[in-house]
Amino acid sequence: MALDKLGAQTREAHNAAVAETPQSDHALIEATKNGDEAAFAQIVGRYKSPITNYLYRFLNDYEEAVDLSQETFVRVYFALDRYHTEYAFSTYIYRIATNLAISELRKRKRRTILSLTGLFQSEDDEQTEFQPPDNRNRPDEDLVEDERSRVIAKAIVALPVKYRVPIILRDVEGKSYDEVAKILDLGLGTTKSRISRARGLLKEKLKHYL
Amino acid sequence: MTHETNNIGDRAEHPGSDEQKISAMLTGLKRVEAPKNFDLHLKARIANARPSAYRRSSLLPILKYAVPLGLFLVVGAMVLAVSSYNSWEAPTVIVQAPEAVPAPQPSVAVKMPDVPAPSSVAGAEPREEPREPAVEIPRLASAEPKRVTTRREGRSVDFTSATEDPISSNSALKAVKVAPTPITPRGMLKPMTIDAALDVIGVEADFAGGLWNVKAVKSNGIADQIGVKPGDKLKAIEGRQLDEKTEFESALNVSTIQVVRDGKTLDLSVRKQ
Structure with missing residues (x-):
């Protein structure tokens, strides 16, 4: 009997734990x-x-x-x-x-290339699209980003994609090197060297803030 | 979440270095959140989406390799077909003199028997050939163009030869070009047996003691013109050593014969007129 009670209690505890654990x-x-x-x-x-x-x-x-x-x-x-x-x-x-x-x-x-070809079109060919004003909330406008944050964001976007992606995943999203390597399907060494290279490039661009 | 626990240990690299400062600057950037209506828009988007547009066709990966492979095979088959067609081409060529041109000398006509060991030698009546004559080479004195007929797959193509046949035009040489044997059903030319070759050059001979002993020579035949006499022992034709089963190419130009006469080896060749 005691064993039965113990088993029932264990099951209850387990169910309660499962319900709480995401x-x-x-x-x-x-x-x-x-x-x-x-x-x-x-x-x-x-x-x-x-x-x-x-x-x-x-x-x-x-x-x-x-x-x-x-x-x-x-x-x-x-x-x-x-x-x-x-x-x-x-x-x-x-x-x-x-x-x-x-x-x-x-x-x-x-x-961008297509818009450059538009330079050679005559005014009659131009078609203006109707774009209604967007009245939705713009969370990005709501964000109070100081000058420093904007410069950093611009510096990140100016990086080549092969350096930009790993450094965002590593330093902005906080992924481990191993996870970054898996996401990008790269070797661990390559991932580390790209992140290091990205940091080096950012250091040149952001030297005034260091 | 998993990534939240994983990144803690890796953060402390190069403390105090510029790389660490850069890393800290990026980490300190304010995070943006998804808008409040994100879920609503997403539901609408999923509801309006066509699932087929997001499902990759299962044939695509197969086609990616199958199409180039198929093209390669087709091209390979075409190359093989063309090369085999070219190698098959061995038409029988019949050169005929125009009827209006009289032949100044009797023409040399060689008819190749299709079965070995006929015995039409000197003085014998010419046999009726069951097949059409393979080659007739007249000796032409005039420089008029000749008609050349090419037989290929049962079709005959007539065209006019611009140049004279070197064999018939050179009266000094009496080497005779033996026509190829008829084409076998598989498109291959039959090799000529030693018996057939001896018959072509006009010699009756027996094989004994490793040599062909000439018994009789057909008058005005090729062997006769070259100088072979009864009693000679044939050793080689066109440099090819003879044995009991020697075979020759279908097209055989006979101009030299090696014989043993009175214990001496002699190289006989066409005599110039």
């Missing part, structure tokens, strides 16, 4: 695969701000960062079947966000 990413993903929308909402709640912040530092454009952050979650949602649990979910989602951001940068380059 579910792991993998568990939430499995639940989402089984049709639990609330589990996916938890995933979104867990990662929406880190991903938005990461993309904001990458692109230095809050609107674009939010848009790409949402696109990242849409891709995760529709590609849950392809997700393998051998990688940490954070590695997986940061990798998707990184690829989207790099694609966005390429699109921007193309747009």
